[in-house]
Amino acid sequence: MTRCGCSAAHERRRIVLTGGPGAGxxxxxxxxxxxxxxxxxxxxxxxxxxxxxxxxREDDPxxxxxxxxxxxxxxxxxxxxxxxxxxxxxxxxxxxxxxLAYWPGPSEDFWSSTGxxxxxxxxxxxxxxxxxxxxxxxxxxxxNPLRTESASAAAExxxxxxxxxxRHPRRYVVESSGRFIDKAATVLTILHDExxxxxxxxxxxxxxxxxx
Numbered sequence: 001m002t003r004c005g006c007s008a009a010h011e012r013r014r015i016v017l018t019g020g021p022g023a024g025x026x027x028x029x030x031x032x033x034x035x036x037x038x039x040x041x042x043x044x045x046x047x048x049x050x051x052x053x054x055x056x057r058e059d060d061p062x063x064x065x066x067x068x069x070x071x072x073x074x075x076x077x078x079x080x081x082x083x084x085x086x087x088x089x090x091x092x093x094x095x096x097x098x099x100l101a102y103w104p105g106p107s108e109d110f111w112s113s114t115g116x117x118x119x120x121x122x123x124x125x126x127x128x129x130x131x132x133x134x135x136x137x138x139x140x141x142x143x144n145p146l147r148t149e150s151a152s153a154a155a156e157x158x159x160x161x162x163x164x165x166x167r168h169p170r171r172y173v174v175e176s177s178g179r180f181i182d183k184a185a186t187v188l189t190i191l192h193d194e195x196x197x198x199x200x201x202x203x204x205x206x207x208x209x210x211x212x
Contacts, residue, residue: 004037004202010088013126013194014079016095017187018165020133020158022151023176025093028131028184032091035188037199043082045093046074061104065113068099072114079124088199089191095128096121101160127170127194129187133158134176 017025029042050070051057057067075096082090096116103110111118133154165171174186192200 001033001036001038001040002203004039004199006037006039006196006198006202008196008198010039010086010196010198012083012087012090014082014090014092014124015191015194016092016125016128016165017131018094018098018128018161019131019174020161021154023131023133023158024180024183025131027180028187029091029093031184031188032191035203036191036195037088037203039086039088039199040091040191040195041082041085041087041089042091043078043093046071046078047094049074049078064102064104065109068103068110069113072096072099072116088196089194091191092125095125095165097164098161100164101157107164122168125168127172127190128165128168129172129174129190130162130165131174131183131187132162132176 017028019025025045032040033042050067055067055070056063058064075092075094079090079092082092096114097118099114100107100110107118135151135155162173172186172190174183177183192203195203
């Protein structure tokens, strides 16, 4: 990360980076770590922690519901940790609403099962950045060992994620294009503009995009 030299107290902004399987979140987050300052706290993906740690990944509906409850509560606790030490931005690799896109059954069951309120969960996040999943012709791949979806299944999940975040008042949708660097540069521009002036004025400008 670039050191911005800022020592001011920050008012934390919590931002979600989401999208369907294969949308490029992992690569974008690595660019964020390298390009933005130490006051941007990047959280790991809760699903990766849950499934990578050995939580059973089975297709039975009850097993899927158990998985999504576990992911939801891990996400909540990750966000608690993210708020520590006064970051300017806490960047979440998915948010609590993403579980709705993977939940087998009515959305009302998701909320009753997690004990959460949908409006309150939306309010947890200051902005949402949605990376669209590429099609097969645009370069969708399954090299991630935790990724099990085909291109068509990934597109369906991407559409559901787009729907569950549709009511957020500050959602940015970043479409797939022929050049991944353009997609990543758009995200960096959004995040640069979300930083407080005390941080952003000491960072080099994004060379790929003008300010939004």
